[in-house]
Every structure is written in structure tokens, then in C-alpha cells.
Amino acid sequence: MSEINYTKLRYESETVLVKILEEDFAIKNYYDIFENEDELKQIVNQLLSDSVKLNDIIAPRLYQICEKAKKMLHFTEDIDFFIISSIDVNAFSINGFTYVPHMICLTSALVKLLTDDELLFVIGHEIGHLIYKHSQLYVVNSLMSNREEHEIPAHISNIFTRWNQYAELSSDRIGYVVQPNLEIIGNVFFKFASGLSEQHLNFNIKEYLKQLDTIKELKIGDFYSSHPGHLIRLKSLELFSKSTIYPLNKGKKGLIKLKDLNKDLNDLISLIEFHPKDDDEKNAVEFISAVGTYIAYADGEMNSQEWEMLYEYLIRFTSKPEQYLVFKNMKEIEKRSKAICKFYGNQIDNEDKYILFQLMMKLVIADGRLEEEEKTKLFEIGKELKISEKRIKEIIREESENYLSPRKKLTQQNLFVKK
Numbered sequence: 001m002s003e004i005n006y007t008k009l010r011y012e013s014e015t016v017l018v019k020i021l022e023e024d025f026a027i028k029n030y031y032d033i034f035e036n037e038d039e040l041k042q043i044v045n046q047l048l049s050d051s052v053k054l055n056d057i058i059a060p061r062l063y064q065i066c067e068k069a070k071k072m073l074h075f076t077e078d079i080d081f082f083i084i085s086s087i088d089v090n091a092f093s094i095n096g097f098t099y100v101p102h103m104i105c106l107t108s109a110l111v112k113l114l115t116d117d118e119l120l121f122v123i124g125h126e127i128g129h130l131i132y133k134h135s136q137l138y139v140v141n142s143l144m145s146n147r148e149e150h151e152i153p154a155h156i157s158n159i160f161t162r163w164n165q166y167a168e169l170s171s172d173r174i175g176y177v178v179q180p181n182l183e184i185i186g187n188v189f190f191k192f193a194s195g196l197s198e199q200h201l202n203f204n205i206k207e208y209l210k211q212l213d214t215i216k217e218l219k220i221g222d223f224y225s226s227h228p229g230h231l232i233r234l235k236s237l238e239l240f241s242k243s244t245i246y247p248l249n250k251g252k253k254g255l256i257k258l259k260d261l262n263k264d265l266n267d268l269i270s271l272i273e274f275h276p277k278d279d280d281e282k283n284a285v286e287f288i289s290a291v292g293t294y295i296a297y298a299d300g301e302m303n304s305q306e307w308e309m310l311y312e313y314l315i316r317f318t319s320k321p322e323q324y325l326v327f328k329n330m331k332e333i334e335k336r337s338k339a340i341c342k343f344y345g346n347q348i349d350n351e352d353k354y355i356l357f358q359l360m361m362k363l364v365i366a367d368g369r370l371e372e373e374e375k376t377k378l379f380e381i382g383k384e385l386k387i388s389e390k391r392i393k394e395i396i397r398e399e400s401e402n403y404l405s406p407r408k409k410l411t412q413q414n415l416f417v418k419k
Contacts, residue, residue: 003074006131008245009173012262013269014166017159021137025156031136034143037099044100047082051105054081065116066104069123072178075131079104081123089113089192093126095135102130113197118188121179128174134167155311158319165228165272169236169265176237180248185237189230209235212271221274223319232268239264273319280352281317283343287356288313289324290336291381295360297330298373309363341384353385354395361399370400 007015022028047053054063066081078101086107094103104126106119114122129135141160144152152160179185186205187198194201212231222229228236240246243256256264276282292310296302307325314321327333344353360381364374375396382392 004177004247006174009170009177009247010132011166011170011173011265012258013266014163014170017163017166018137021159021163027137027140030140034139035097035099037097040094040096040099043094044080044103047080047084047103047105051082051084054083059083061116062106062111062119065119066123069120069127069178073124073127073131073174075127077102077130079127079130081106083108083111089195091122091126093129093135095130095133097135104130113191113195114188115184117179117181117184118191121175121185121188123175124178125171125175127178128171129167131174132167132170134171137163153308153312154315155308155321158315158321161224162319164226166269168227169233169269172233172237173240176240177247180241180246182234182238182241186234189234193230205234215271219271221272221319223272223274225272228269228272232271235268236265239268275318275320283340284352284356285314285317285324286336286340287344288359290327290333290340291356291360292363293325293327294333294337295364295374295377295381297333298364298377299371303367305366306363309366313359337381338384341381345384345386348386353387354391357382357385357387357392358395358399361395365399370396 052058054066056063062083063081066079070076070079078096080101080103082103082105084105084107087109088107089109090107091110092105094105096102104123106122110122111119137160141152141164145157145160176185183203183205186208187203190201190203190208191197209231212235215229215231227233239256239261241249243249243258243261245258245261249255276285288310292306292313293302296306296310310325311321314324318324327336344350344356347353361378364370364378378396379389379392382395383389387395
């Protein structure tokens with residue numbers, strides 16, 4: 001195969017998230033800071049001590065499979081391949097960041113379970129992680145996630161979780177380039193799912209994919225898994241194999257165009273997401289998003305802290321809070337805010353409206369200040385919810401006693417000394 005355009009092969013939704021993380025959150029500025037030469041050398045030392053490094057003398061067959069994948073992908077950077085003794089069926093890659101050779105590790109259980117043809121896909125997949133330098137974002141995410149203090153904000157954590165799953169789909173495509181056989185790749189996922197070889201089960205790709213239909217009906221989602229489900233990954237590759245971006249499809253007719261491929265994949269990946277399950281959750285989400293935004297704009301604009309708080313409130317109901325925080329204009333916000341308040345106002349025995357009103361008070365006072373416009377809107381919302389004025393004041397007082405921390409409002413005018 002001629003030179004490969006890896007950028008073109010990458011799952012578009014992953015590329016979008018990488019740009020958001022690297023540019024909007026400036027994470028790319030930490031890549032060279034978090035590259036740890038000593039730690040990488042320690043990992044190499046540990047692998048050399050506790051596992052077996054493959055070469056053409058110790059493991060000629062396995063080594064040739066690894067080298068074949070590298071050659072097919074035109075990947076010229078050094079990679080050391082290791083076999084780790086483990087009952088877990090697993091493979092992973094570690095980027096050497098120019099300090100040491102890259103590392104790809106295969107567990108003994110994986111090697112025992114898969115055929116040579118199946119291993120070729122797995123190794124190609126792991127090289128895919130190296131090609132796309134997934135370790136750069138992974139290291140930053142790992143450092144933020146593992147610290148005891150200063151918990152990673154929910155909106156950033158969510159983006160990382162979604163990126164991690166999308167990155168697997170991008171790497172799967174690289175695995176497909178070196179092993180363009182859906183039956184063989186299907187066998188890999190089938191074995192991962194069952195833990196059994198063909199000695200015990202007969203793999204049938206159409207029969208196996210029928211399980212995906214039930215998943216679509218359940219609409220539960222599996223957002224917090226580190227990898228997309230095996231069925232989603234297999235179906236994703238099936239679509240990719242019939243698309244215009246797969247290199248060997250050039251000149252063929254009836255292919256899936258890039259725009260349609262991305263739409264189909266986004267519909268497929270949506271099975272991972274979760275959203276409000278019932279009317280109670282849908283109403284709570286509508287209140288938090290509409291009323292929260294309405295109040296946040298009381299002083300003229302929503303700041304990042306207020307947006308992040310609304311995101312935190314919504315995340316218990318949906319894996320995509322951001323899509324519930326999008327409005328056409330203020331007129332729509334006001335209309336939807338009044339409508340949901342009227343709904344809860346007519347729910348005399350519904351205690352949820354008091355809990356939701358408390359959330360709005362916490363939102364207002366998060367910056368340590370209760371502005372006059374915010375106070376006015378709190379009373380306005382409270383009355384629409386048919387909460388008594390006495391109870392409104394009690395809620396404001398209770399939340400203020402817990403969270404009030406008055407702060408000076410800084411402007412450019414009072415930052416400089418007048419002469």
C-alpha cells in the first residue's frame with residue numbers, strides 16, 4: 001500500500017474534540033511539560049525485568065507479525081514489543097516521546113486466545129494509538145484524574161471520556177488497514193466479549209450484530225466505559241470499509257461518502273450516550289437549563305463559572321449537558337423558563353420545585369455576590385413556582401448562610417490608582 005494519509009483516516013469527531021482540548025483549553029501547552037524521561041525509563045526497566053521483549057530469535061513468529069504491521073503502515077519509529085504474563089486479555093501502547101522506543105505490550109492470555117491474523121489487527125490498532133499520539137492527551141487526563149485535590153471539572157472530564165472512546169475508533173481504522181477482513185476482526189471482538197475461542201463458539205458476524213438492535217431499543221448508554229462496545233466498534237469498521245476514505249476503495253462505486261459516514265457513525269456512537277429517562281428527569285433538565293440560563297443572564301451575561309455549574313447540575317441526567325444549554329435567543333430562554341415554572345407551579349405537592357429553586361440560588365451566589373438584578377429574578381421565579389415569599393426568603397437566607405462570601409466587583413476603573 002502506498003503512503004497513508006492518517007489525518008484523513010482519523011474519526012472526524014475525535015479530531016474535533018482534540019482541537020477543543022488542545023486549543024480551547026490550551027492543553028497542548030502541557031505536552032512537553034508532562035513528558036517524563038525518568039518515568040519512561042523506569043517503565044522500560046520494569047518491562048525488561050518482568051516481561052519478555054520480542055525479537056526474531058526468541059519469538060520469530062510473533063515478532064514477524066509485529067514487524068509486518070509496522071511495515072504495512074509505513075511506521076518507521078522504533079517500537080519495542082513485549083509479552084506480559086497475565087490472565088487478562090489485553091494490549092496497550094506507551095509512547096516513548098523520543099526518550100525511549102515506543103512500547104506495545106501484549107498479554108499472554110491475548111496471544112493464546114487470538115490467531116496470527118487476529119493479532120495483526122490488534123497490533124495495527126495499537127500502532128494507531130502511536131500514530132495519533134493519543135498518549136499526549138492521555139497523560140494530561142491521567143494526571144488530572146488521579147490527584148486527590150482539585151477534582152477535574154465535569155465538563156472537561158466529559159470531553160476526555162468522549163475523546164477516549166472516539167480515539168479507539170480512530171485506532172480501529174488503522175488496525176483495519178493492516179487487517180482489512182471484517183470476519184477476522186469480528187472474531188477478535190467476539191473473543192474479547194466471550195473470552196472463548198472458536199473451539200467453543202461459532203462466530204457469525206450477522207448473528208452477532210443482531211445484539212446491537214436490542215441495545216438500540218434499550219437506550220441506556222454506556223458512556224463511562226473506557227472503550228465503545230465491541231458491537232459498536234465492529235459496526236463502525238463495517239461502515240468505514242464501505243466508505244470513500246478507506247484507501248483501497250479508490251475508484252469503486254456505491255461507496256459511503258464522508259458526510260454520510262460521519263452521520264451514520266454519530267448515530268451509532270449516540271448509543272453510548274445517556275439522556276433523561278422519564279418525564280420527571282426531562283422536566284428537571286428543562287428547568288435547570290432554561291431557568292438557570294435565564295437567571296445567569298440577569299446581570300447581562302453568563303460567565304464561565306455559571307455555565308460550568310449548570311453543566312454540573314445536568315450531568316446526572318445526561319452525558320451531553322452542552323446540548324441542553326443552547327438557545328436561539330433570550331426570547332426563547334424567557335418563554336421556556338416561564339413555561340417550565342408554570343408547570344412546577346401547578347404541581348402543588350411536588351417538592352422538586354423547592355430543590356430546583358435552591359439550585360438556582362446556589363448558581364446566583366457562586367461568585368460570592370447577590371446582585372440586585374439576580375435577587376429580583378429569584379423572587380420572580382419563586383412566585384411563578386408558587387413558592388410563598390416567606391419561603392423564598394428562607395431559601396435565600398439558608399443558602400447565603402452556607403455559601404455567601406462577599407467579593408469586591410473589580411473593573412478596569414478601580415484597578416488603577418487615580419492621580
